[in-house]
Amino acid sequence: MAFARQKGYFLTSLATLMILSVCLTYLAYREYTSLLPTTTPNPTSRQTNRRSTGLRPGVEKMPHMQRSALPRFNRSISSFSEDFSSRFYSVWTDDASQSARKTGNDITVVFWNAPGWRPRCPSMPQCALTADRQQYENADAVLFWFKSLPHVYDKDFFPKTRPSHQRWIYYVRDCPHFTRDTDFASYGGVFNWTMSYRNDSDVLAHWGHITEAYHQLAQHPADPNRNYAKEKSKLIIWYVSHCYKYMSRFPYATELMKHIQVDVFGRCGNINKTCPRNDGRCFREHIRQYKFYLAFEDFKCVDYITEKYWDNSLKNDAVPVVLGAPRSDFERLTPPNSYIHVDDFESPEALAKYLKYLDQNDEEYNKYFAWKTQPPKNPLPSLFEGDLCELCKKLSNVSPTERKVYTDIDRWWRGQNYEFCEPLVYTGPFMDPRYLIFYN
Ligand SMILES: *[C@@H]1O[C@H](CO)[C@@H](O)[C@H](O)[C@H]1NC(C)=O
Numbered sequence: 001m002a003f004a005r006q007k008g009y010f011l012t013s014l015a016t017l018m019i020l021s022v023c024l025t026y027l028a029y030r031e032y033t034s035l036l037p038t039t040t041p042n043p044t045s046r047q048t049n050r051r052s053t054g055l056r057p058g059v060e061k062m063p064h065m066q067r068s069a070l071p072r073f074n075r076s077i078s079s080f081s082e083d084f085s086s087r088f089y090s091v092w093t094d095d096a097s098q099s100a101r102k103t104g105n106d107i108t109v110v111f112w113n114a115p116g117w118r119p120r121c122p123s124m125p126q127c128a129l130t131a132d133r134q135q136y137e138n139a140d141a142v143l144f145w146f147k148s149l150p151h152v153y154d155k156d157f158f159p160k161t162r163p164s165h166q167r168w169i170y171y172v173r174d175c176p177h178f179t180r181d182t183d184f185a186s187y188g189g190v191f192n193w194t195m196s197y198r199n200d201s202d203v204l205a206h207w208g209h210i211t212e213a214y215h216q217l218a219q220h221p222a223d224p225n226r227n228y229a230k231e232k233s234k235l236i237i238w239y240v241s242h243c244y245k246y247m248s249r250f251p252y253a254t255e256l257m258k259h260i261q262v263d264v265f266g267r268c269g270n271i272n273k274t275c276p277r278n279d280g281r282c283f284r285e286h287i288r289q290y291k292f293y294l295a296f297e298d299f300k301c302v303d304y305i306t307e308k309y310w311d312n313s314l315k316n317d318a319v320p321v322v323l324g325a326p327r328s329d330f331e332r333l334t335p336p337n338s339y340i341h342v343d344d345f346e347s348p349e350a351l352a353k354y355l356k357y358l359d360q361n362d363e364e365y366n367k368y369f370a371w372k373t374q375p376p377k378n379p380l381p382s383l384f385e386g387d388l389c390e391l392c393k394k395l396s397n398v399s400p401t402e403r404k405v406y407t408d409i410d411r412w413w414r415g416q417n418y419e420f421c422e423p424l425v426y427t428g429p430f431m432d433p434r435y436l437i438f439y440n
Pocket residue numbers: 046047048049270271272
């Protein structure tokens with residue numbers, strides 16, 4: 001009996017792990033497949049010499065986008081006062097018994113505008129996740145995916161009725177600059193909860209989590225004497241596909257490439273040598289040949305550390321060179337000394353010099369993997385099982401009479417003075433093809 005239950009548990013865990021790894025592979029692919037064009041955007045101007053790096057002639061003339069002109073982005077959530085987020089929502093208790101949900105322990109979540117993938121949480125079968133809008137009247141929560149929300153609040157887009165116990169949840173994976181076409185000021189009083197990568201969200205929707213990294217190591221311990229440098233024949237790789245000049249990672253990378261060789265793949269680089277869509281194995285093996293991976297985020301925003309760090313580099317044993325969230329966020333959220341932060345260097349040239357030094361010094365290079373054999377002393381929080389399971393857990397634990405609504409989701413999301421992201425030098429349409437950039 002106990003054995004049968006254990007076996008069932010084992011199988012469920014196995015299934016969960018398999019599904020998790022499929023999802024992670026998908027996420028790792030997100031950036032460079034989401035925008036892969038069906039045809040090469042501008043074939044005539046792409047050169048075939050893949051050894052050369054740097055920008056095409058003419059591209060460097062972007063005086064208004066020089067990095068030195070940008071403020072160094074050094075804010076972090078912890079530098080805000082304790083009750084930062086509570087200024088933007090109201091909480092109350094609704095004791096009227098008829099307003100509490102009546103179903104037993106089962107939970108129903110309707111994903112109102114689900115993107116292509118199917119929402120699932122295999123470890124909690126009592127939590128039904130569906131994209132079937134017909135079920136909304138009985139739902140405990142309705143999820144709204146950030147990518148297809150109306151630009152201005154429009155009641156016709158949303159469910160017609162709204163039971164008072166039901167939670168409407170703003171579900172977002174990217175950072176505020178990605179949602180800049182949405183007028184969140186018009187969304188006051190709409191959402192009860194938020195689900196994002198920010199740790200002050202009601203439900204965490206991380207790109208990766210330190211517990212997951214150490215959990216995997218507990219199952220497959222790392223060899224403390226392994227020489228990672230010896231396994232690598234190449235230096236720096238960058239898979240990049242959102243290629244718009246106004247992103248501050250481009251002036252930085254361009255300057256860096258003047259001083260050191262970087263192999264660029266994805267939409268912005270050598271597409272022909274890019275792994276085929278959905279070939280996770282090819283992608284992983286490609287990256288593993290390199291010592292360093294440029295984990296340069298699209299935008300610099302607090303807490304915003306994505307699959308570029310967690311999946312593309314860390315999991316493939318390529319030391320992440322990070323540009324994005326401030327160093328203090330990395331210190332809080334990622335394994336110690338697992339990355340090289342660009343802000344630690346006076347200039348891209350100084351960074352290039354350091355990377356060359358590490359290339360010549362295996363012992364120093366291998367120190368970036370030491371965290372793998374030094375688990376943290378403090379106990380880790382419970383294993384992060386993915387956004388939707390976190391949601392199910394939270395829904396099953398919340399008090400039935402607890403109420404909350406975001407009165408000013410705009411300021412919660414972007415910061416009281418819009419300080420959560422480095423300001424943009426360009427505020428036009430996100431994917432304006434005039435600003436596309438390519439590396440050879
Ligand atoms: C990529 O392949 C296409 C078609 O095979 C070819 O025309 C083009 O020159 C190649 N580009 C590069 C950068 O190798």
